[in-house]
Amino acid sequence: MPSLPLRVALYPGSFDPLTMGHVDIIQRGSALFDTIIVAVLENVSKEPLFTVKERIEMIQDTFKTSDNVEAAAFSGLLVEYAAARKASTIVRGIRAISDFEYEFQMALMNRRLAPTIETVFMMPAEEYSYVSSRIVKEVASLGGKVTGLVPEGVEARLLERVRER
Ligand code: PNS
Numbered sequence: 001m002p003s004l005p006l007r008v009a010l011y012p013g014s015f016d017p018l019t020m021g022h023v024d025i026i027q028r029g030s031a032l033f034d035t036i037i038v039a040v041l042e043n044v045s046k047e048p049l050f051t052v053k054e055r056i057e058m059i060q061d062t063f064k065t066s067d068n069v070e071a072a073a074f075s076g077l078l079v080e081y082a083a084a085r086k087a088s089t090i091v092r093g094i095r096a097i098s099d100f101e102y103e104f105q106m107a108l109m110n111r112r113l114a115p116t117i118e119t120v121f122m123m124p125a126e127e128y129s130y131v132s133s134r135i136v137k138e139v140a141s142l143g144g145k146v147t148g149l150v151p152e153g154v155e156a157r158l159l160e161r162v163r164e165r
Contacts, residue, residue: 009033009120010087012078015040015055016048017154018062019136021128025093026069028122035068037085042075049137049161062151079114090119095129141165 009029015022015038022038029036040055050058052073059071074081082090090110092103107119124131131149140146141162146155 006034006086007032007089008035008037008085008087009089009091010037010039010078010082010085011091012039012041012074012081014043014046014048014133015059016046016050016133017055017136017150017158018058019128019131019133019150019154020148021093021095021124021131023062023151024124024128025091025122026063028124029091030066030068033068033089033091035070036091037087038063038069038071039074039078039081039085040071042073050157054157058151058154058157061153077113079110079117082117083114088117090117092119092121093124094121095124095132137162 009032011026011029013022026036026038038059040052040059042052048055056071056073059069063069063071072085078090090107092107094100094103103121107121110117110119128149136146136149136158140158146158150158
């Protein structure tokens with residue numbers, strides 16, 4: 001019997017830094033797909049707290065025991081990178097209705113550009129529904145505790161980085 005093609009999903013984003021909301025989506029995705037590639041956007045216009053290399057290291061470190069989770073950098077059009085990696089699905093997390101408008105717009109544009117690539121929306125656990133990289137960075141930079149909202153390794157790097165600034 002011919003073997004089924006591998007189901008590769010791409011989970012793109014800035015991940016500056018990885019939060020427990022992202023971790024939750026990656027875990028759910030890794031149970032559904034043969035491989036999930038966490039694709040970190042090299043965005044020259046944003047001013048990130050962590051370099052792309054650091055962000056990838058934090059993702060790799062968090063998922064070092066998961067065989068089917070990979071982290072990589074990408075630039076340019078997401079759908080082109082998805083095609084190059086033979087990913088048939090783009091995964092995005094939706095925390096609240098407020099996320100939906102932007103995500104819907106992006107998903108439909110991506111479908112127009114690459115009709116065979118499907119976007120799948122996934123919901124993180126409710127306990128992470130308010131968590132974002134932006135809010136975590138803001139709280140950490142003002143001395144607030146972010147324990148439990150980011151993986152332990154990320155928390156350590158975050159505290160170090162905000163102390164340096
Ligand atoms: O976590 P973010 O910052 O909301 O992720 C946004 C991301 C990386 C998914 C989006 O900006 C993206 O796909 N950028 C790549 C450029 C592209 O393909 N743009 C057209 C998408 S409609």
